[in-house]
Amino acid sequence: MIKVESFIDLHTHTRYPDNNNFPAADIEFAAINGGYRDILAMPNSEIVIDNIENLNKARTMDNKLNINVHRVGALTKNLEGKELVNYKEFIENGVFIFSDDGKSLIDNNLAEEAFKLLSSLNAAIFQHCESSCHSEPGDIAAPNDDETLITIDEAEESEVLLRDIELVAKYGTRYHAQHISSKKCVDLIKEAKENNLPITSEVTPHHILENNENLDTTNGLFKMYPPIRTEEDRLSLIDGLLSNVIDAIATDHAPHPENTKTVDFKSAARGVVGLESAFPMLYSSGILSLEEIKRFMIENPRKILSEAGYEVEKSQINIWQPCNKEFTTKSKFNNSIFEKRNTKIEKVSQNV
Ligand SMILES: [Zn+2]
Structure with missing residues (x-):
């Protein structure tokens, strides 16, 4: 038996508040199955969290769940990258992190305004870095020999990150790079941290467990942003974790x-589920020790949320046991790339 504190996810798409297509209870179920008790909810739900009325709609649903849902406000109205939201109002309502996740804040003038304003309010930007998100979003990383698919070059991510690092240097805004996928971005963040900029970053389990060498492009399940990249990128992301860059x-x-x-x-929606598979797949892969997994999935996320201004309660303990079986998603939406993979651990129960 292994006892592990509950995990804290810095990047969940709850989908609700919505038009009843995505039950809130399903996110709760997925989180609990995966050993999570705290999740940071991205604002690109079907009803976008870009005003207080929508925030309250979300919270009414959050409050009925047996997990803690921390809320992020949109950086711009309707995530369109054209008009900033009223950050002050959100901060007065206990929201201290802003992101257009799913999209980037591309417009340089507006980005400068946002970084300056959020710094003065002591709030944080979480950026999904993707330069053509508002014009021509791509499909797949290089190498891509399918003419119908748009290649997502590495520069898509690093261009936005580089501009943002310059804005952080100028304004001192607290900044978090979401789901980085390339060696270039690891190098940029390393340098920014060496310059003592207030930058943190995250990586997903799928980007450190998979490379694109045998990616099945007939299967829409593998479509996501950022895309899974080369083995060199994958190894640099693991190095990034082990050297505290990520x-x-x-x-x-x-x-x-x-x-x-x-x-x-080409037609598939972008994204995969991950709450239930994250710990079983990482633990089973053996690429990180249990202590390292705890640092990246509990201790550092708690620190990032606490420093931003959120209250993260003392955690509960989950009990896991060794096994040798196929991993299966139990919640309603099972668009996981790890379905039917072997897992060496399963959750038994939790003690409050
Ligand atoms: Zn994103």
Whole structure:
């Protein structure tokens, strides 16, 4: 038996508040199955969290769950990258992190305004770095020999990150790079940390467990942003964790209805679920020790949330036991790339 504190996910797409397509109870179920008790909810729900009325709609649903849902406000209205939201109002309502996750804040002038303003308010930006998110979002990382698919070059991510690092240097804004996927970004963050900039970053389990060498492009399940990249990138992300350049492992849990994933790669929705598979797959892979997993999935996420201003309660303990079986997602949306993989550990119960 292994006793592990509950994990804290810095990157969950709850999908709700919505039009009843995604039950809140399903996120709760997935989180509890995966050993999580605290999740940071991205604002790109079907009803976007870009005003207080929508925030309250979300919280009414959050409060009925047996997990702690911490809320992020949108950086711009309707995530369109054109008009900033009223950050002050959100901060007065206990929201201290802002992100357009799913999209980037691309407009340089507006980004400068946001970084300056959020710094003066002592709030944080969590950025999904993708330069063509508002124009022509891509499909797959290089090498790509399928002419129908748009290649997502590494520069898509590093261009936005580089601009942001310059803004952090100028304004001192607390900044977190979401789901980084490339060696270049690891190098940029390393340098920024050496310059003592207030920057943290995260990587997903799928980016450190998979490379794109045999990626099945007939299977829409493997479509996600950022895309899974080369073996060199994968190894640099693991190095990034071990050298404290990357602070956290976050799931980017993104439920999608089956009919949007079991289609051709070009038409498939982007994203995979991850709350239930994160710990079993990481533990089973053996690439990180249990102590390292705890640092990246509990200690550092708690520190990042606490420093931003959120209260993270003392954790509960989950009990896991060794096993040798196929991993299966139990919640409603099972768009996981780890379905039917071998797992060496399963959750038995939790003690409060
Ligand atoms: Zn994202």
